[in-house]
Amino acid sequence: MRFIQQKNSTRLLLVCLFSFPAWAIQAQDFDPRDISGVWGELPTGRPGFNYNMSTPPPRLTEWGMENLRMMEGITHAAVGDPRATETINGVPTLTLGGQYPGKDCEPVGMPGNLDYVDFGPVEFVYTRDGDRIIQMLEYHREWRTFWLDEEHPDDLFPTYMGHSVASWDGDTLVVDTIGFNGLTQITQGVGHRPSDAFHLVERYTRIAYDRLQLEMTMYDEKAWGPDASWSGLSKTFALMPDERLQEFICVPSEYAEFDSALEDSSQ
Amino acid sequence: MKTITGLSLTFWLAVLSLNSWAHHGYPQYNLRESSPLSGTIISYRMSNPHSHMTLSVVNEDGETEIWAIETLDTLRGMRSKGFTANTLQAGDVVTMMVSPALNGDRTAVFRSVEFEDGRIMPAPEEN
Numbered sequence: 001m002r003f004i005q006q007k008n009s010t011r012l013l014l015v016c017l018f019s020f021p022a023w024a025i026q027a028q029d030f031d032p033r034d035i036s037g038v039w040g041e042l043p044t045g046r047p048g049f050n051y052n053m054s055t056p057p058p059r060l061t062e063w064g065m066e067n068l069r070m071m072e073g074i075t076h077a078a079v080g081d082p083r084a085t086e087t088i089n090g091v092p093t094l095t096l097g098g099q100y101p102g103k104d105c106e107p108v109g110m111p112g113n114l115d116y117v118d119f120g121p122v123e124f125v126y127t128r129d130g131d132r133i134i135q136m137l138e139y140h141r142e143w144r145t146f147w148l149d150e151e152h153p154d155d156l157f158p159t160y161m162g163h164s165v166a167s168w169d170g171d172t173l174v175v176d177t178i179g180f181n182g183l184t185q186i187t188q189g190v191g192h193r194p195s196d197a198f199h200l201v202e203r204y205t206r207i208a209y210d211r212l213q214l215e216m217t218m219y220d221e222k223a224w225g226p227d228a229s230w231s232g233l234s235k236t237f238a239l240m241p242d243e244r245l246q247e248f249i250c251v252p253s254e255y256a257e258f259d260s261a262l263e264d265s266s267q
Numbered sequence: 268m269k270t271i272t273g274l275s276l277t278f279w280l281a282v283l284s285l286n287s288w289a290h291h292g293y294p295q296y297n298l299r300e301s302s303p304l305s306g307t308i309i310s311y312r313m314s315n316p317h318s319h320m321t322l323s324v325v326n327e328d329g330e331t332e333i334w335a336i337e338t339l340d341t342l343r344g345m346r347s348k349g350f351t352a353n354t355l356q357a358g359d360v361v362t363m364m365v366s367p368a369l370n371g372d373r374t375a376v377f378r379s380v381e382f383e384d385g386r387i388m389p390a391p392e393e394n
Contacts, residue, residue, distance in 0.1 A: 140315075
């Protein structure tokens with residue numbers, strides 16, 4: 001794939017300047033349609049959750065409450081007050097042994113894995129044919145393919161990561177994902193699984209040489225209703241040019257000795 | 268190349284450390300406190316998503332207890348702080364700073380370790 005070099009019009013956002021001063025923003029020419037490389041998550045300064053959420057998630061439908069709500073509780077409330085004792089749908093938070101994405105080495109899936117870019121960076125890889133972009137997530141070693149300028153097939157087999165197609169809207173890569181199997185937790189702060197109707201839209205914009213902005217909107221007509229959506233979810237990633245993804249494999253057998261001691265540790 | 272810098276690094280490192288513990292929540296541990304726990308390493312394994320170790324501790328009554336300790340950091344985080352697969356060995360006598368379980372179970376989150384020779388890992392400025 002050939003990239004046309006173009007001069008950055010120097011869109012250094014004040015929010016980046018004042019929010020993430022420990023990670024210097026570098027003013028340097030870049031191709032806004034080149035998001036390849038390794039990107040890490042910037043510290044948000046907000047304990048409890050990493051998304052810059054401007055709105056809470058929708059409430060579950062009656063069907064959703066019966067079929068999707070995770071009764072075990074989650075590790076903490078994400079939206080609004082991080083000290084809340086339950087989520088907007090009444091799932092207990094801060095629960096000993098509570099559920100979280102990837103617990104017990106289960107797949108994290110999407111969009112949950114984007115919660116954990118501070119634990120392990122994400123890499124975007126462009127293929128030689130230019131027909132896809134591969135997103136590689138270090139956390140739990142998960143990856144997904146963005147099929148460029150394609151439509152979702154009619155006969156999708158539901159998966160943990162869903163099926164993603166992508167296209168450029170100006171200099172923003174819009175990724176549309178459906179076909180989830182509903183077996184993961186949507187994200188750490190939302191105490192329920194997605195339905196098989198879950199629909200994720202991600203918008204990636206390289207706003208500076210070393211800054212990648214992600215905006216997400218989620219839809220789930222079964223869980224939240226046909227007219228509901230959850231937007232206002234954003235993250236900013238910083239380019240890590242000298243970083244390489246490391247192996248991250250969650251292996252249950254590695255925990256055998258620890259788990260045995262844990263069982264014996266109860267009072 | 269023009270580099271733009273901002274507020275003091277110390278402040279943002281403090282913010283970063285606060286954010287790192289809060290990421291998973293770890294509600295079963297009192298992460299706002301840490302206390303010393305001295306004993307002998309039984310096992311130590313660096314793994315993902317968290318490393319873990321078991322410690323033989325003699326309590327105030329002279330009884331031997333086994334403690335299960337896990338780290339906040341993934342392998343990446345532990346390696347960045349200088350830990351290797353051999354940093355701790357069975358038989359090492361150490362003092363750990365840990366954040367204990369809220370329910371009194373003999374399990375805790377690892378904060379730092381002091382070896383018999385006085386070394387502390389991670390270094391205090393990273394902890």
